[in-house]
Amino acid sequence: MNYRQYLTRPLLDENPITVQVLGLCSALAVSRSLRPALIMAASVFCVLVFSNLAVSLLRGVLPRSIRLILEVTIIASAVIVVDETLKAYAPDISQVLSVFVGLIITNCIVLGRAEAFAMRHGPLESVADAVGNGAAYAGILLLVAAIRETLGSGTLLELPILPTTASGGWYPPNEMMLYAPSAFFIIGLLIWGVAAWRHKANRSPHSELETQPAHLKYQETAG
């Protein structure tokens, strides 16, 4: 498998969120508006690249029996750096994200990639894999956040997109989008869209190799 595949496969076919159901918590919780979601996506991206690189470089040295706790320690160290940086340079965003930066440690994508990929591949491949998965996570997170912010408050990155009735425009903001349940609905519908698209693609003569959609395969093992 070449590097391009490492980069592109996670984006749709093996998307960590919609197909493998990993790393959901933060995708749901910080997606209320786009700006914190951007910072969160960047943080996860940095932690993912660092942890994959570090684990891959150390893979020959880490004793197998205690590898999990060591991987978690590596990830936690990266998260501490990210958290302190945010506190220093973006204190207001750090307030909004509150505990969710710390919770990157338990984001299953990060540990999952370290355990499933970086333990068995070289540093360059691991970084490519981390970039692909980080981008896939960021893509979904930013999409959900953009939908929620636009429909919920009529703005995007605090710039007015849909003029709301409160400020004399025509759009009555859908306040449901500001509450947690809407994130579930949006991700549920996204999964539906991806599954329907794959279903269609699978029936075309070009891709008869795959008999079962990946979301059914992974569903049994996700966790």
Place this chain on the structure above:
Amino acid sequence: MSELANIVLRAMFLENLALVFLLGMCTYIAVSKRVATAIGLGIAVIVVQLITVPVNNLIYQHILAPGALAWAGLDTLDLSYLKFVTFIGVIAALVQMLEVAMARFTPVLHQTLGIYLPLLTVNCAILGASLLMVQRSYDFTGSLAYGLGVGLGWALAVVLFAAIRERMRYSDVPVGLQGLGIAFIVTGLLAFGFAGLTGIEF
């Protein structure tokens, strides 16, 4: 006493970790196909929360908090940035110890709950509860009540969800939405129910 009851009820309903704070979703979605397993997982979460939150509270208050080491002459030392690494280490160690102790003393319980325990180390509801405990600066008894409350709340959410999912086997869901998609929509509706409790004062 009413203050502690307040913390428990608040953590269970108003600030339910699964449905309001959206924590621990990976395990929540993956281990909720049957009510029996969901109950097992729920009990494991209650036990782990009830132990880890107060233990982390003690460690934070007496070692990591700014100025906590004043008795040793280090009154300007602030180790609170170490809380991530410490908490996750404590959680991993306690979960492991709990598993060993259960295998030794209650083999029957270990057979039913044992498989869920390793899962809980990387469950963000567990780490999240400890971090939220720090953010709200509970004292020791407060953290006991908080641990109990978040554990009960999470267990309640996962058991309710599993019960709905069992019934859903008989419903006619569109092809692409089956399984994962509908699970999210159902969780969303459940979360709506809990959002309705917002504003109630106990």
